[in-house]
Amino acid sequence: MSFVVAIDGPAGAGKGTVTKQVGEKLELINIDTGAMFRCVTLNLLQEKIRLEEQEKIQEILDKIEIDMKETGEIFLNGECVSHKIREDEVNNLVSPVSLNKSVREKLLELQRKIAQGKDIIMEGRDIGTVVFPNADVKIYLDASPEERAKRRMKQNEEKGINSSYEEVLKNIMDRDKRDSTRDIAPLKRAKDAIYIDSTNMIIEEVVDKIVEIVGERKKER
Ligand code: DC
Numbered sequence: 001m002s003f004v005v006a007i008d009g010p011a012g013a014g015k016g017t018v019t020k021q022v023g024e025k026l027e028l029i030n031i032d033t034g035a036m037f038r039c040v041t042l043n044l045l046q047e048k049i050r051l052e053e054q055e056k057i058q059e060i061l062d063k064i065e066i067d068m069k070e071t072g073e074i075f076l077n078g079e080c081v082s083h084k085i086r087e088d089e090v091n092n093l094v095s096p097v098s099l100n101k102s103v104r105e106k107l108l109e110l111q112r113k114i115a116q117g118k119d120i121i122m123e124g125r126d127i128g129t130v131v132f133p134n135a136d137v138k139i140y141l142d143a144s145p146e147e148r149a150k151r152r153m154k155q156n157e158e159k160g161i162n163s164s165y166e167e168v169l170k171n172i173m174d175r176d177k178r179d180s181t182r183d184i185a186p187l188k189r190a191k192d193a194i195y196i197d198s199t200n201m202i203i204e205e206v207v208d209k210i211v212e213i214v215g216e217r218k219k220e221r
Contacts, residue, residue, distance in 0.1 A: 003119040005129035010142035012148030019123040033124035038085035041097045061106040126185035138193035
């Protein structure tokens with residue numbers, strides 16, 4: 001029987017780092033579903049397919065191969081795209097792509113398939129609500145928009161990107177609104193998810209807390 005930990009929350013709440021570290025500590029396979037939406041987006045860009053071209057999108061989805069290695073590398077149709085999927089071109093298009101019903105259906109199927117029979121920790125927006133409504137542990141990881149904007153500024157600085165705080169904050173708030181008000185699989189806290197506000201917490205504290213929650217849940221089973 002498999003064990004599933006679902007981590008949902010908005011962009012910049014620390015899901016990526018936390019999920020990776022908890023996964024390593026507890027030997028759970030780490031699946032970043034945002035990266036899967038990014039792969040579809042990159043594939044559409046590579047093939048110069050626009051969002052209006054539904055038939056062509058479907059063709060892409062029918063043959064897409066996304067391979068998430070245990071090393072963290074991500075392959076799209078045989079090509080390593082771990083870096084490409086984090087570039088601006090993809091950043092700018094991934095949110096609208098994630099609204100597409102066929103894209104969501106295809107990725108939902110893949111996400112469930114990847115997890116079959118395995119112990120996993122999966123991060124995204126709709127994991128505890130749609131992908132695995134019966135997950136063993138559900139966490140909703142949040143942080144204030146201002147804190148998330150500060151974290152994004154820091155990441156940008158490290159990458160040598162100049163950005164204004166106001167612009168980054170506005171981007172985050174616009175994205176939150178789009179992600180949480182969309183019709184299909186909106187970002188929302190599952191009723192039975194444990195809410196963690198990481199605004200004033202360091203990564204290690206969040207990781208320890210989740211490890212403890214998972215440990216307790218495993219004992220109960
Ligand atoms: O977590 P991220 O920034 O890599 O996610 C990229 C986009 O994909 C983001 O706009 C929200 C969307 N997404 C989604 O709709 N559902 C998921 N389970 C994961 C990501």
